[in-house]
Amino acid sequence: MRTWLTGKLARMANGKVLVLLFIAAVPFHLLFKYRTKTLRDVSGVNNPTLDSDFFHTPQTAYQLFGKLDDPSRQLYAWTEITADLIFPVIYSLFLSLLLICIFRKLSSVRVQQTLAMLPLMAMLSDFCENILIAFMLFAYPQVYLGVAWAASLFTKLKWILLTASLAAILFGLVGLVIKALSKTKQD
Numbered sequence: 515m516r517t518w519l520t521g522k523l524a525r526m527a528n529g530k531v532l533v534l535l536f537i538a539a540v541p542f543h544l545l546f547k548y549r550t551k552t553l554r555d556v557s558g559v560n561n562p563t564l565d566s567d568f569f570h571t572p573q574t575a576y577q578l579f580g581k582l583d584d585p586s587r588q589l590y591a592w593t594e595i596t597a598d599l600i601f602p603v604i605y606s607l608f609l610s611l612l613l614i615c616i617f618r619k620l621s622s623v624r625v626q627q628t629l630a631m632l633p634l635m636a637m638l639s640d641f642c643e644n645i646l647i648a649f650m651l652f653a654y655p656q657v658y659l660g661v662a663w664a665a666s667l668f669t670k671l672k673w674i675l676l677t678a679s680l681a682a683i684l685f686g687l688v689g690l691v692i693k694a695l696s697k698t699k700q701d
Contacts, residue, residue: 519634520614520627523607527614535608542601549593557581563590564647564665565598565640568673572662575647579654591651594644602644606637609679616686620693629682636675643668 553562559581564570579587610630617626646665650658 517627520630523610523630524614524618524623524626526607527611527618529615532608532611532615535604535611539601539604539608542597542604545593545597546601549589553582553586553590556583556586564669565594565643568670570666570669572657572659572666575650575662575665576654576657579651587651587654591648594648594651598644599641602637602640606633606640609633609636609676609683613679613682613686616683616690620686620689629679632675632679632682636672636679639668639672639675643672 550563554560556562557578559578561567562578562582564575564578567574582590610633613629613633614626617629643665646661646668650661650665
């Protein structure tokens, strides 16, 4: 499956698609800014979403939910299972295609395929995280500690995979610069 999927991605990997994905991400960024501001205004919490909190625990999750009113919890839950299920597709495709574009000039197809999977695994973790957070929000005030621990684990996994993806992109860009400099030295 990895070869089939990454083969499809390799055919899509070009500047035009990357620009389109980047532009497609903008409305989601604006929506999430609105959601964060709304939740911050209601809760008084500086970081009112679990998605961006690497260190959240079931206790901090339910403390946050308790500071939100019902309409805010509903807003948070519904955006988790709508916009925040679409956005991971956009950012993971963008990062996977960018990795392929960078590493097709530096390494073997196998390395490209492996690196392109990192953002896709982050996307799957993000999906799991979002569904679990939405479940907890819809069920509130009922407490599900196991679900909260699983959501926290998926948040951590998502951020580890995204950090690895960004590190690979940075590493690849440095490699491209070194390759370009060595080529100009030879000429």
